Amino acid sequence: MSNQQQPQQQTQNNKEKHPMLDPTACKDLKDRHDQCFYKWYSNSFLKGNTSAECQEEWEEYQVCIKDKLKAWNLEYLLEKNKELQQKNNNK
Amino acid sequence: MLFDTIYHTYKHLWTDISLASWRKYPTPDRPDVLSVDLLSKEIDPETGVLTCTRLIICKGSMPTWLKPIVGSNECFFYEETTVDPKTQTMVLKTKNLSFSNILGLEEVCTYTPDPSNAEWTQFKQEAKVTSSVFGVARKLEAFCLERFKTNATKGRAIMEQAIQKVKHEAEEIEQTIDKAINTVVHEAEEQLHSIDKIITTAKLEAEDTFAELEAKLDKALNNVKARDASMEERITNFDKAFSSLRAELTSDRLGIPFTRTEFTKYTPNGINKSL
DSSP, X not given: OHHHHHHHHHHHHTTTXXXXXXXXXXXXXXXXXXXHHHHHHHHTGGGTOOOOOOHXXXXXXXXXXXXXXXXXXOTHHHHHHHHHHHHHHHO | OEEEEEEEEESSOHHHHHHHHHTOOSOTTOTTEEEEEEEEEEEOTTTOOEEEEEXXXXXXXXXXXXXXXXXXXXXXXXXXXXXXXXXXXXXXXXXXXXXXXXXXXXXXXXXXXXXXXXXEEEEEEEEEEEEOOTTTHHHHHHHHHHHHHHHHHHHHHHHHHHHHHHHHHHHHHHHHHHHHHHHHHHHHHHHHHHHHHHHHHHHHHHHHHHHHHHHHHHHHHHHHHHHHHHHHHHHHHHHHHHHHHHHHHHHHHTTOOOOXXXXXXXXXXXXXXXX
């Protein structure tokens, strides 16, 4: 509970700035994805199942993350990840 | 350049530790870790290895002498995590994105099952600090390494808490399942009970109808009997009438039998004939 109150205060402090400059931006979408991810991780992935799950949650979360990275001028991180992806795909 | 390596053994299964590792933050013990966001997750279809990248945003809690150099309020870290479920190896590589021109911070954490005890997990945490800033490099490196050590100690406590969270949740799930099973059993029992009730009611109703039928039958029998009785009574009455008539007829004659003509006088045909 106390964890959830902290971000709200943070939001108010950063109100004058871009809303995505709040470090806790996208938290709700992250939580929604994480709940699914943890289940998939322990019940599926660690047991050898490689099929991807939580796609819908992931895509919604990533739309928000893109805006967040833009606000912090960190978009290049996504480019970096794309390169990594391609490296994996080429394998 | 400074290096340091810390070893630790967690008395928990690697699977539990690896799940808990994802769940370490946010935590009130590290208020300076503001957020941890996943930027990518990929599974290599051939090896089954999961690679995730994450962005960590921290509150810049630095000594006053460092602030003029670093300047920023928030600092960013980039982390790449690989998990190989086959070999049970989890590796987290973290490096700083902020002020990387003056300071390089790199950390590599590795989680593997303890070779001496499969139920435990070995943890290796390596740190590398590099600074080239003239004059303060040494001081900066030492400061960062010191920070690394304090955070490592905190990190172990946080991991234990995350593990408890994971285990607690597993127990809760178990309890929920237990509860659900109990509810189902209870509902089934209730249904059985209500079926019992229905059967009993049906039985009672059947008994009722049976009793009713019996009563009806009794009534009918009694009716028949009553009719019989009245018939008997009528027969008796008739008998009586008949004998009194005979007595009447015989008493006049005082034992003298009728002659034919006399007899016919008393019968309708005889009456007609005599006329």
